[in-house]
Every structure is written in structure tokens, then in C-alpha cells.
Amino acid sequence: MKKVLLLTAAVLISGSAMAQHEHFHVFRNDKQFNTFNNVQEITYQGSPSSGYDKMLVTDAKGNTTTIDIEAIDSVVIRSTGIPEFHVNLTDHPEWTELxxxxxxxxxxxxxxxxxGMYDDLPEQEVIFRGRGNSTWNMKKKPYRFKMDKKTAVCGMKKAKSFALIANYIDCSLMRNTVALWLANYLEMPFANHCIPVKVYFNGICKG
Structure with missing residues (x-):
């Protein structure tokens, strides 16, 4: 019965694990643990008549891991499907940082x-620069970009200029988001909006 239940759960998981940017964690009863990023495919060994006894997980690099169905205690999927900003300098495409x-x-x-969380923004020309005071000298730098016309970004009110805050000294990456969300929820005046995003600078992921 356990094998049937685990297989049913695994089949359901395989559909959602195919989505982009999933973290797929398998907790096991044999003192092992498996974690996968960007799962591409989940298949099974066995047959309908004799039963399926192994789950095969293939990641984005083509690596396949085989896990005994009986060894699975639970599976956790954490989505990181947050918006992604891709910025490429036209005057210095070789730079790895401003x-x-x-x-x-x-x-x-x-x-x-x-x-899937917000409307995509098509490619467009912007003016890109740094921002901040003491944070400008930190390893993870904050940025600012300016568009030609006012545009709604990530569901926020239309504007020309937006800041990309690095949050380098905040290990939780949550302080600004939670504080500003709470301020807006309480309808406090002059509270900015903050949306977690991932930034790629000249093709390099900056977090």
C-alpha cells in the first residue's frame, strides 16, 4: 500500500516538478537526502503488473538520480518562480559588474x-546606473534603471525609474519586503512597494 501511495504522490509531483525553477527535495528513511534544481523529467522503473519500485529524476544538466520508492518518506517542492530582470549593457557587454x-x-x-506572476516586459532600451551610499561599495551592488516612458513593472504603479535593491547585509532578503508590505497594508503614507526579483547583469546572475 505504501508503494502505491508513494507512486501516486510521485506521479502528481512529476507534473509540477517540470515547471521552471523548482527546488525538488526528497526526504528519505535510509538516512539519505536528495535535492534537485530545475528538474527536467521524472520517470519510473517497473511495470503496471509487477509495480514500480524506482523513481528516476533528471536535472537540467542531464544528470539522473535513481531513488527507491520504498525509501521515500516525503517530497517537498519549493518554487522560486520570481520575476527575472535581464540587463545587458550596450557600451560594456564584457563587464561582470558596474x-x-x-x-x-x-x-x-x-x-x-x-x-507567470506578472506581465513580461519586452526588450527595451533603458539607462542603467548604480545607486546607494555605503551599499554601493559592497560586493553585491544596488542598481537603478530609467525607461523612456512610464511603465507598470511587477504590478506596481507606472513610473519611469525603478531601483533594484541588493539587500546584501540582509541575509533573510526579507526585511524590506515585509516592512514595506506591512506599511502598505496599514495604509501608511509614503510607503514604497517592494517586489522580490532575480537580476542578471550581462548574463551573470546577481541574485
């Missing part, structure tokens, strides 16, 4: 993948 002064402006091409 250098110089935070006020130096650079022409760039920006697009945003809403990952």
Missing part, C-alpha cells in the same frame, strides 16, 4: 520574465 561612480549612466537593453 564599475566607476554610481552616477555613471550606461545605455542598456532590459527585459523582464514575469514567470
Amino acid at each position: 564599475t566607476g561612480s554610481k552616477s555613471d549612466e550606461h545605455p542598456a537593453i532590459l527585459r523582464m520574465d514575469g514567470n
Whole structure:
């Protein structure tokens, strides 16, 4: 019965695990643990007549891990499908990070993948620069970009300029988001909106 229940759960999981940017964790009863990023395929060994006894998980790199169905205690899927900003400098495509002064402006091409949470932003020209004071000198830098016209980004009110806050000194990456969400919920005046996003700078993931 356990094997049937686990297989049923695994079949249901396989459909959702195919989604992009899933973290797939398998908790086992044999003192082992499996975690996968970007699961591409889940298949099973066995047959309908004799039963399925193994689950095969293939990740984005083509690596396949075989797990005994009987060894599975539980499976947890955590989605990280947050919006992704892709920024590519047109004057310095070779840079791996902004250098110089935070006020130096650079022409760039920006697009945003809403990952099903928000409307996508098609490729468009923007002005890209740094921001912040003490945070500008930290390893993970904050950015700002300016569009040609007011645009609604991530469901927020239309504007031309948006900030990409690094949150380098906040290990939880939640303080600004929670504080500003609470301020808006309480209808406090002058509270900004904050949406967690992932940023790619010249093809390099900055978190």
C-alpha cells in the first residue's frame, strides 16, 4: 500500500516538478537526502503488473538520480518562480559588474520574465546606473534603471525609474519586503512597494 501511495504522490509531483525553477527535495528513511534544481523529467522503473519500485529524476544538466520508492518518506517542492530582470549593457557587454561612480549612466537593453506572476516586459532600451551610499561599495551592488516612458513593472504603479535593491547585509532578503508590505497594508503614507526579483547583469546572475 505504501508503494502505491508513494507512486501516486510521485506521479502528481512529476507534473509540477517540470515547471521552471523548482527546488525538488526528497526526504528519505535510509538516512539519505536528495535535492534537485530545475528538474527536467521524472520517470519510473517497473511495470503496471509487477509495480514500480524506482523513481528516476533528471536535472537540467542531464544528470539522473535513481531513488527507491520504498525509501521515500516525503517530497517537498519549493518554487522560486520570481520575476527575472535581464540587463545587458550596450557600451560594456564584457563587464561582470558596474564599475566607476554610481552616477555613471550606461545605455542598456532590459527585459523582464514575469514567470507567470506578472506581465513580461519586452526588450527595451533603458539607462542603467548604480545607486546607494555605503551599499554601493559592497560586493553585491544596488542598481537603478530609467525607461523612456512610464511603465507598470511587477504590478506596481507606472513610473519611469525603478531601483533594484541588493539587500546584501540582509541575509533573510526579507526585511524590506515585509516592512514595506506591512506599511502598505496599514495604509501608511509614503510607503514604497517592494517586489522580490532575480537580476542578471550581462548574463551573470546577481541574485
